[in-house]
Amino acid sequence: MLLTKQQIRTHIARKKKQQNGVQLSQWSVNLLKKLEEHPRFRQAKTLLLYYSLPDEVQTHDFVERWSKSKQIILPVVKGDELELRQYTGKQDLQKSSYNIYEPTGKELTQVNEIDLALIPGVSFDLQGNRLGRGKGYYDRLLPRLRSYNIGICFGFQISEAIPTETFDRPMDEIWTENGCVYVNEK
Secondary structure, eight states, X not given: OOOOHXXXXXXXXXXXXXXXXXXHHHHHHHHHHHHTTSHHHHHOSEEEOOOOOTTXXXXXXXXHHHTTTSEEEEEEEETXXXXXXXOOOGGGEEEOTTSOEEEOSOBOOOGGGOOEEEEEOSEEETTSOEEOSSSOHHHHHGGGOOSEEEEEOOGGGEESOOOOOTTOOXXXXXXXXXXXXXXXXX
């Protein structure tokens, strides 16, 4: 039986509450350490990342570490869209209405500069589909990107099937703490 998007969100929220912060932190470190070895990551000069919420793959230290050798771009919520801004350090972050820390750096208007994007999600399936939090921010952003897009989540966030719409853009790869679990062969 195919679950609805809301049923999947509820199911994953329940699973997240069963996890402890120490475990999520360790899984995050494992996942990101493996991703650092990815050829596309090594070659990328400009990365689109995100500054994580407590229940997501934790990216704060990763963003900081790689900002010294790569251009890091983070999303900023502006109305119904995600504006992309350069990360210039923790001192230049401000808390948004969604309790996400967002950069105040220069806006990136040339999205073609982004080589690799690490995309969060509530859930992913093994066909490359992504389920977000329901506001559609990434649904509107992804079609604008020409980057290689890797969805990242914890293993318990993988679903059997995510209902899709015509506007949904599948990921090129999906990674969990166990490594790559999906590659788009197209």
